[in-house]
Amino acid sequence: MSQITFTLNPIGDEVFNIKKISVRTLADVPAVTPFQDSSMGPFRSYNMSLLTFEDEDGNIGEGPVTAGYIHILQNCIFPQLLHSGGLRYEILYPRLYWAIRNEGFRGPASSLLGQVDLALHDLACRRKGVSIQQYLHGVRNHARAYGSGGGTNYSLAQLEKEMSHFLDLGFSCVKMKVGMHFGKNIREDIERVRFVRKLIGKDIRLAVDANQIWTVMEAMAFMRGVEDQDIAWLEEPVHSAALSEIAQLSALSPVGLSFGESEKSAKVFPELKKAGVAHLQPAPTHLASVREWMDVRDLAEKSGLAFSSGGYSHYAAALVSTASDGAMVEFLYPLMDGLREYFAEHPFVENGSFVLPDVSGIPIRIDWDRLQRKNKIVGRKTWTVNEVGNYTPMVTS
Template sequence: MNQIDEEIFNIKKIRIRVLEQVPAVTPFQDATMGPFPYFGISIITLEDEYGNIGEAPVYNSYLNILETCLFPILFHSQHTPYKQFFPFLYWSIRNEGFKGAAAALLGQVDMALYDLAARRKEVPLHQYLGAVENEVKMYGSGGGTNYSLAELEKEVTFFLEAGVDCYKMKVGKDFGKSISDDVARVKFVKGLIGSKVRLAVDANQIWSCADVFNFIDAIGEDNLCWIEEPVHSASYDLIETVCKATKVAVAYGESERTSKIFPTLVNCGVRHLQPVPTQIGGIKEWMEVRDLSINRKLDFSSGGYSLYSTFLMATASGTGMIEYLYSIMQGLEKYFLVRPSWRNGKFIFSDIAGIPVRIDWDKCYKEDKIIRELNWEQADVPRYKPVVSM
């Protein structure tokens, strides 16, 4: 039984704060989105009757789902253990679907509940979940399709000096129409990192099977440790075709919002699973994918808001890695009072209770970095009334 199952959460207040976006180190573009010159974060804060709080990143653009599905249950499950009220949270989003933003919101609220539980027990969240190690391996990520060779070299050098042994770069330039440029960029990076650092590529779903095979033939299978989302994430037939035709590990999972999809991916031949803790429908769902990966001896990693993912990866007993997309994530660190440190290619946790990340709220208010703040109290939110599906 998970330790949280018997926890009681008498939630009295909920707050969402949207922080001012920060500039990317280098404006970043991938195969299908961008460029991203700025990046932001919003935080949900749950507060119980004694003033204990739990926090997590949250989507701030879907208030209707939060207010009509999740908040009524959070506020009106007084004196009810987690194992009894979480199923109501879970099924409240049924009509919104388990493959989109509603499931991600469920997982974000769940992360805040776990943070609250660990904070009030005054233990780090990874220890609350049974992890022993206080560090996790990370890999460098970036290499935007818009980067010049000089910008690629600067970023790769940064990661090499940080001690990483794996670097992932973007391919699929010009919406997949410039494979020759992709090949040249990848060969350039391979020349920089040599044989001691593994190289992965991420096509962000843009290619056809023929494009994938042409790219791999030009690079050489032995020069890639994995290829991420080479074809559309919903085209399981194409995923299976790619997996059967190459010995390069194929990675999927970032686009999924439920653990229920991952066995299908494995059956298609996917050998690297990538659930994102802040985008999947709860901590236990992430753990289901972790266990699937361990039991099937598959590669395993997680990204998203990297520093908020580290505590979970500590429960994987050294079998997984955390992605660190430096160009986008680094700027957000100015908001953190506490965060995992970075040494020799690993994130090292502080011994702070809960998630090993704290926003410096005093500084944010002082410097006027909160661009929007929303508050709810129990009296403001009626009890949950399910909408009948027609």
């Protein structure tokens, strides 16, 4: 018998009789500013795919999905979901979980399962007429946010324009990218950090993100150069899988390290804590379930660690609203802002926080009618019970 247990409150008692599944890919939206980090980009546009579930009563649940791995959904997850009507989710979810075993629990299959789980949460909430934050026992309709951008490809004028916009939005914390030219221009990174600090003043928190590009020695060289700049946190300075290097740097760095957005399993986060990471950053659409994200949230709060979530900012906002008031949503403005074109309703930024609209489920409604009229739906695939063969898992007892 497996020693893994699944705690699925409050969704465990739900029953999902799914009759139709669709994945729709939406047309690209341009980046506000073409955006590059230490090793990727420039990203000139961005897009999103949506997963939609429809149950036997016509209830809908939706959420973002990584459509590039649709074969995993089609071969591992959808057969289980379409042929498991009548099962409580506390029974169904473990079957979905073990169905991705051979695809690995630390890769895209885990994220896909979490995206399915998020859309099922949306369905459960919509049919109950409650918001997802209420369903998860949250009491706020907002979540603090920080402005994220500052691409390594930005000119100083572009940096100034973006930081001024963040201040206008009321953010008390901003983040910029470092690690220019694949981490080989630390001197210029330091100069740009000093430039931004001068722009925003001493009262705004300033974080920096190296996207894993440096060695321990390089990260320390950078930190020595900005030690008087009051850095809020240093994000992913070394490889996210190098736990020994993370521990070494945590012991040396005068600034707290943050890690977690690259992780696909909540089981890694206790190890990050042991390595001395001061700020946990799980992305809701990366982990295998909403419950896993909540486990990391609870670990951070119990351990007195900082906590934030990014990914699709507008989707993360409702979940972050269930965390402590100090938790934050990363708003990657250059890429995420354009996604508003898809939405009829969505969380909006006011005084440095995402404010959640009063709707059931996830506080986002896709403007499907407008997207259809404007020919913005560029890919579509549908599955029904009759079209997907049954898959019977091995059941242990």
